[in-house]
Amino acid sequence: MTVLFTCAYRGRRYVGIGKPVPGVPHRLHEVPHERLRAAFLAGGGAEAVVSAVTSGTATVDVAVDDPELTLLPPLLPETGEALLTGFMGTHRSKYDHDPDPAQEFRPPNWLIKGFGSWLRMPDQPLAAAASTVALLEEPEVALVHVNDDDGTPHYAGYTFANDLNDIGYHLQNPWGWTPYSKLCETSMTPWLFLDEPPRTVTGRITIEREGAAAWKGDFSCGSDALYHRVDDLLNHLFSYPVVRRPELVTYVLLGADKASYHDGFRIADGDRITIDVQSHDTVLSNVIAYTGQTRVV
Structure with a gap:
């Protein structure tokens, strides 16, 4: 099963693939909500979604228990609406x-x-x-x-x-x-x-x-x-x-x-x-x- 998560880190939105392990750096991809939303609307299944949100994106490696990292509800817009x-x-x-x-x-x-x-x-x-x-x-x-x-x-x-x-x-x-x-x-x-x-x-x-x-x-x-x-x-x-x-x-x-x-x-x-x-x-x-x-x- 493919798992995707969204988070905020130092004022920017990121997407991670797979469940991270505490204390171990995990690769995050900088993906605005609109790009993430578009990936799901395009369809194609899990593989297509992962490719759409990880290709050509800026990345950062951060541990999930980093105090500057905030995990978010899946696909929650920045407005919370x-x-x-x-x-x-x-x-x-x-x-x-x-x-x-x-x-x-x-x-x-x-x-x-x-x-x-x-x-x-x-x-x-x-x-x-x-x-x-x-x-x-x-x-x-x-x-x-x-x-x-x-x-x-x-x-x-x-x-x-x-x-x-x-x-x-x-x-x-x-x-x-x-x-x-x-x-x-x-x-x-x-x-x-x-x-x-x-x-x-x-x-x-x-x-x-x-x-x-x-x-x-x-x-x-x-x-x-x-x-x-x-x-x-x-x-x-x-x-x-x-x-x-x-x-x-x-x-x-x-x-x-x-x-x-x-x-x-x-x-x-x-x-x-x-x-x-x-x-x-x-x-x-x-x-x-x-x-x-x-x-x-």
């Missing part, structure tokens, strides 16, 4: 029957999580409201799309995210308060896998409290775990004109299965959530930070 969105109730385990291929598609609930600039990278704290009732981590596949000048979305690849949410508040009023429950920050890995959406993703969640493991659990996601077909989800979402704005980058979260909350565990302020996507040799780890006031007035 991207859409973070997703689906709810997508997994087979949440239904009491198997999907019927002949049945007419009925879309699951959908949500807007926020702007691309709201995304947090690995090891950055994830903010949740001080009024939070009960948090739930959600390891998810995130599909990345970039729109062309006519607004047509082009699939670029996938990455992984933790769609943190206040499930306790959601359950108090499932039909009305879900948007509030989603007003928690979401973390995402910077690694963009230049491949079709994954069928199978497996891994393990560890929640640490005061340096010790307080809860562990396995997870699975990917298209094989979904009740809905990925193509149906995307075709329905991108049938709406407002998400077909020229040049828009959209991160689509495909949903998650049950996790720590359903096992009786309650996430606390200061807990560290580590999602080890073992099938893809990728780790996403963040500390929870309760913030804000319980009341404004």
Whole structure:
């Protein structure tokens, strides 16, 4: 699997190919967002994209843990104007029957999580409201799309995210308060896998409290775990004109299965959530930070 990532270094945008190793210099290619976007719009697959962003570019060798290097969400524009969105109730385990291929598609609930600039990278704290009732981590596949000048979305690849949410508040009023429950920050890995959406993703969640493991659990996601077909989800979402704005980058979260909350565990302020996507040799780890006031007035 080919992996591409974007980053900022000393005021300039760069692209790297392959996942870097901490402490080891990694070659970065100076690529403005427009050139990177054009490479994906041109198509041709992973090899063509890599060639387009590495040919004839200025390079610099920098270690990923260099303090002047900042990893960025995949394809995030300099303006941060991207859409973070997703689906709810997508997994087979949440239904009491198997999907019927002949049945007419009925879309699951959908949500807007926020702007691309709201995304947090690995090891950055994830903010949740001080009024939070009960948090739930959600390891998810995130599909990345970039729109062309006519607004047509082009699939670029996938990455992984933790769609943190206040499930306790959601359950108090499932039909009305879900948007509030989603007003928690979401973390995402910077690694963009230049491949079709994954069928199978497996891994393990560890929640640490005061340096010790307080809860562990396995997870699975990917298209094989979904009740809905990925193509149906995307075709329905991108049938709406407002998400077909020229040049828009959209991160689509495909949903998650049950996790720590359903096992009786309650996430606390200061807990560290580590999602080890073992099938893809990728780790996403963040500390929870309760913030804000319980009341404004």
